[in-house]
Amino acid sequence: MQINITFNGTAQTSDVEPRQLLVDYIRGTGATGTHIGCDTTSCGACTVLVDGTPMKSCTMFAVQANGKSITTVEGLKQNGDLHQIQASFKEKHGLQCGFCTPGMMLTSAALLEENPDPSEDEIRWAISGNICRCTGYINIVKAVQHAGEQLRNS
Template sequence: MNVTININGKEYSDDVEPRLLLVHFIRENANLTGTHVGCDTTSCGACTVLVDGVPMKSCTMFAVQANGKSITTVEGLAQNGKLAPIQEGFHEKHGLQCGFCTPGMMLTSVAFLKKNPHPSEEEIRWAISGNLCRCTGYVNIVEAVQYAAEKMAEAQNG
C-alpha cells in the first residue's frame, strides 16, 4: 500500500506492507533512527512519537494507519540549530544516562507541558509513567521536565 507520512515537516512516501509498524517506517524507510525500539510489547515507551501532536507508541500502530498524518520525532525537536527547552533540560539536569529512553521521554514531556505548563512533581511522574528508564534515572528526568517548564514560562513572560 502507498503511504505518505509527514515526519518533522517532510513528506515520506513509500509502498509498504500493511503489517509494517510505524516505528519501522520511521527508522528504516525514513532513516530517522532517533526513535528507538525498546520492549516491542507496548510497555516501555522508547518508541513514543507524536502523531498529530499526541504521544503514541509507534511500535503499536501500523504505518498505514499514519497515512496522511503528521509525526514528530526527536529529530524534529530542535529548531534552526537551537535545542528545544526539553532538550536543554535533559542536557542541563543530566536527565539521561544511557540515553535509550530519552527520545520517548522528551516527546511525552513536550505534549504533556503543552497540556499542563505548570505541573507539580507528582503530575510529571504520572505523565511519564508510560515511559520506562532502565537506568532508573527518574529524579533527574523529572528535574529536566521542570527545567523545561520554567524555561517555557520565562520565554512566554519574557
C-alpha cells in the same frame, strides 16, 4: 500501499506493506532516534507524536499514519537549536544510557504543551508509560520542571 505523511515537518510519500510497524518505517528512513525497547507495548522507548499526541510507534502500523503528522526526536530541534526539553535534559542530566530519552522527551514535550506548569506528581503520572532503568527518574523530573520554567519565562 501508498501513504502520505508529514514527517518532522516534511511531506513524504512512501509505499509500505500493511504489516510494517510505524517504528520500523521510521527507523527505515534513517531516523534511528526512535528506539525499539520491549517491542511489546510496555516500555515507551518508541514513543512518537502522532498529530501532537504521544503514542507507541511499535503498536501502530505505518499505514495508519497516512494523512498524519509524525514527530520524532529528530523533529524536536527548531531552527537548528535544541528544543527546550532537550536543552533541559542536558542541563539537568536527565539521562544516563540515553535509550529511553527520545521517548521521554517527546512525552514530556507533549505534557508541557498541554500543561506548562505541571506538578511533580503530574510529571511522574505523564511519563509513567515511559520506562527508565538507569536514572530512578529523579533528574528526568527535574529536567521537565526546568524546561517548564524556561518555557514559561521565555
